[in-house]
Amino acid sequence: MALTSTDLLEVDLGKLAAAVSDWKKAVDGLKKSAENARTQMQAKSDSARWAGVNATVTREFIAKTAKEITDLHAEANSIYQVLEDGQTELASLQKQLKTAVEDDAAELGVRVEDIGDGQVRCFFPHVRGDTDERTQGQLDQKQALESRINGILAHAAEIDASVARALGKSHGNDPYNAGHSTYESLNDAEVERALELARKGDKMSDAELHELNRLLRFNSGEKDGEFATEFYEGLGGPEKALQFYAEMSIDGTGADAAKTRLNEVQDLQKVMGYTLANATDPDHTHHLPDSWGPEFRRLGTQQIGWERGQWNKPYGYQVLGGLLRYGNYDSRFLTPIAEHITQLHKKDPYFFLSNKPAGNPDAYGFNPSGKLGTGNDPLNSVLESLGHSPEAAEKFFTGTPTAYNEDGTVKKGDPGFGSYLDLFTDKDFEWTVDTNAANVLADEDKTKAALTFGPEALGHALEAATTGRPYDSDDAADAIKHNEAQAHLVSDIVNKFGSDPELIRHNENGDLEDEETGPLYGLRGSLGDITAEYMGDFQRAMYDEDASSDLFPTFGAPADLDPNNVARFLGEVGQDPDAYSAITTAQQAYTSDVVDHVVNGSSHSTASLDGRVGDAVAPGSAIAGIMSDARAHAIYEYHTASDTEFNEAAAEKQKWVNRILGMGIEKVGERVPIAGAPLEWASEDIQESVMKSIQQDTTSEAEAQAGQEYTNGRQAALDSARAAVDHALVSNNAIDPDTAEDLRRAARTSAGHSHSDGAQWKSESNKH
Known part of the structure; x- marks a missing residue:
């Protein structure tokens, strides 16, 4: 049964806090018992001179008992850590919900009503004598409040499900054997589940993909970057990450993909992008190695396959571009990639587009959002990324350009132009037709429309560079x-x-x-x-x-x-x-x-x-x-x-x-x-x-x-x-x-x- 706003508002989290306290006492007690078992009972057993049956049966029994006490401590600690993190997060969400429902809704004059499936609707109640006419600003505020409350409920549902799953794995459902999955935090359990789902690839059901998206959405913004970093490391490195996203993107945008699947893959594009931006920020406590940037640049011009015997393989930048469209990326990661892609485009505007399978419909490519092209031309993608990354955009347009080789390594000398503004505004600069429209070359209007995708993305990048905010903030x-x-x-x-x-x-x-x-x-x-x-x-x-x-x-x-x-x-x-x-x-x-x-x-x-x-x-x-x-x-x-x-x-x-x-x-x-x-x-x-x-x-x-x-x-x-x-x-x-x-x-x-x-x-x- 889905979590309702009433559930979260009325639940007594004080009982959960008391349970956390009890488990903390159990952990402390078991820690002492485990230390005693190891330093006294086990140590004495190991140093004793056993003979006969005691040499095998008794010694083995003591060793097994000592291990079981240690396992009990590990299991109790795992349960305690998960419960404590869950209680902290749920308490925060409950507070946010109370503010939204009891303060903000009242101030706006709207009521909040549960409508099932973990959703609410906000509405202006009719007041006798009132015309019921509302300004656009009031309607926008109502919609924003409704979205905020539904987001809080979805986050609470994710925490509830993750805690329940982690507790089940910690306990193992075996009353005679301790020592199962152990977690140092709820975050560890959530990463484990996210990777467990991701390893299924396109075999994930729609419900499983929805669960993965929810895990990424509510954890990708952690300030310390722990979840984001562990998720991408768990995928197996830059190439494995690209392979996973490419596989899912193609699976969700194919001609036979249902609307539900497309919606979930569009969501995956966003949350994986936000997660990558978090994981590649060097200022976070947890972040991916600096080598990921150069490795992505190396893979940018390499073909990426994810199936045995695959014929049509996209270039790395075509896949990566889909992820880069979402998230505020650190300039140390994104700016070199943006420079490299731009210089590759300057050298050969059709280098990437020529890789598109001839004669095949390409509804979305590796940009499931469908916004501003299919993503087969990564220039549009990286400009859109700069539009969401103000610091990187500013450095891209105001700094001195760095020249790059085709493999993404730094090249000696200058790239042959003074600034990227000069380059993009050169009358000889060629923009490409990268569109999800059918029969584009036979339709002059579609061609003209597609030729604006790159300039629109350029405008977004310039907005971010000059204002210090993402263009769509x-x-x-x-x-x-x-x-x-x-x-x-x-x-x-x-x-x-x-x-x-x-x-x-x-x-x-x-x-x-x-x-x-x-x-x-x-x-x-x-x-x-x-x-x-x-x-x-x-x-x-x-x-x-x-x-x-x-x-x-x-x-x-x-x-x-x-x-x-x-x-x-x-x-x-x-x-x-x-x-x-x-x-x-x-x-x-x-x-x-x-x-x-x-x-x-x-x-x-x-x-x-x-x-x-x-x-x-x-x-x-x-x-x-x-x-x-x-x-x-x-x-x-x-x-x-x-x-x-x-x-x-x-x-x-x-x-x-x-x-x-x-x-x-x-x-x-x-x-x-x-x-x-x-x-x-x-x-x-x-x-x-x-x-x-x-x-x-x-x-x-x-x-x-x-x-x-x-x-x-x-x-x-x-x-x-x-x-x-x-x-x-x-x-x-x-x-x-x-x-x-x-x-x-x-x-x-x-x-x-x-x-x-x-x-x-x-x-x-x-x-x-």
Whole structure:
């Protein structure tokens, strides 16, 4: 019977703690008995002069008795260790569950209900007179809480099953013979079971594979790395680990594989990746030998087989790439692998793809997730890995490249290029078609889509390198102050695409027949996220703000962007709906914070307040103008998106409001008069303003043809500037109504002029 939330909430773990204490006493007592048996009874027996029957029967009986006492101590200690670890973990999970159900659910206003099979559902109960309408934020919170509770229950079920299994093996079910499986910890028992299952390979049932996944999921994140290291060592080394994963991947993604099997193999890909990342971190107490990295590089260009007489064998990197897509890897392990794979691709873009079995359907390859290709081209895989590994990504893009031989050993000299950003943005760099779509070469649309997989993965890697966070990290994750290397990389990115925007241009059946689609347009969404992250730097660049200015603060080291490249960069990036939404959202949040600082902060400036407010909204409004113009171009000239797509993307980018406000939380927290939730109040207010602005920023085809692409966007910019002043005035009662209206007027006027500036800069930049 599956564990329920009620079971875990109500179980009296105090009884288990008492049992642990009793077993500890038994262990201590048996330890003394075992020592006495060994040092006294056994020792005297061994030194005695036995004769007759005693020389055989009695001596043997004493030896056997001494051993049995020792075995009893070992068995008791094993039971004690397993029970103690189980009790500790279950107590922690019970505490987490109580917090989720009794505190968080109550605060959110939802109820938690067991629905069977170890699952719960969270729901908002109907209240008489209530409309039952919920915001997207409330629905997201409810879903997150439900997922968290179900995760806690699944973890508790895994602990319960592991403890029961370990106790059974320790006891052995033989009342007349002690000395069976012994464990120094529950972790030892879990590793033993995981390896026992893994050795079955593709003979594992779906239920057994699900059990293995559960063991890996709940143990792969241990801070000391013990479970992860012992699991991979137990597989038998780098090649054996690749063989196991390859076998399971093919088993779960074949044409005859059931949906259940595919789901489990997709899960295996994730949890084995997380486990490998943990096991290869040299800073953990337990970790794999440093030799695993070089060995993986050696195997990268070697064919890996796992069946006798196997004909089609993948290269090591094709298999390893599937694992690398998940997990935050240490740079000392991942960066050399990423460099090696990239250099192999540069030398021969089809080295790996030519190994794909001809004429065979390849639904997933060694990337069961199916995201961004099959994984037959490991370049896409390793770029995606860098996207989840910020430290490794930063070193990859900002460090001096190291040359590698084909076997993965370091090569003397340089690799023939200055940086990996230079390499990937070279117009001659060739991206491959690595897709799970059928008949891809006969379908031009599928081919075009597949060619964006690599650039999208590149964008993810650049996001991680410049922000210090995995590209798909939690929306609520704290912002990390930018260091000099990250900021300099952003400057390089802006200069690269600002001076050569054709690289990321997307002309999908547009009227501009002389303009071709650029090879890297697929990474514009990521460039939009990078822009949002560095909004302070971009606003500084709009009107060439002095580097010492504190009106438009940067978050950490400044990027010192070139104003001449910024407008062209933003104009091209902003044509992507996701990028447009991220930039617009971050811009308005940042501008609101700056205006708040002007209205409510201390200043020795002798300039008028309304003039300073006008200056505060100007850079953001100029960016809004560029975005309006970019949006109109995307819709009416390049035909790459619609107003609907721009509006729908906006809802997914609300995270930038919280993140931008979080960068200046000290100021926000001091001045927003909402006890305990200053950020939430400001965030919700600004999010509503952003959504109205984005939905308002539209234009008709007739207006576009008349050169009035940004008419409605200009009005949206005015409204946004006025809203920023209103936000600031909430916490300032010293400003009288007439002055408040002057400030709104100044903000609107400045916003109108700056919005026109931005749109004009974008239009002018298209001519160059």
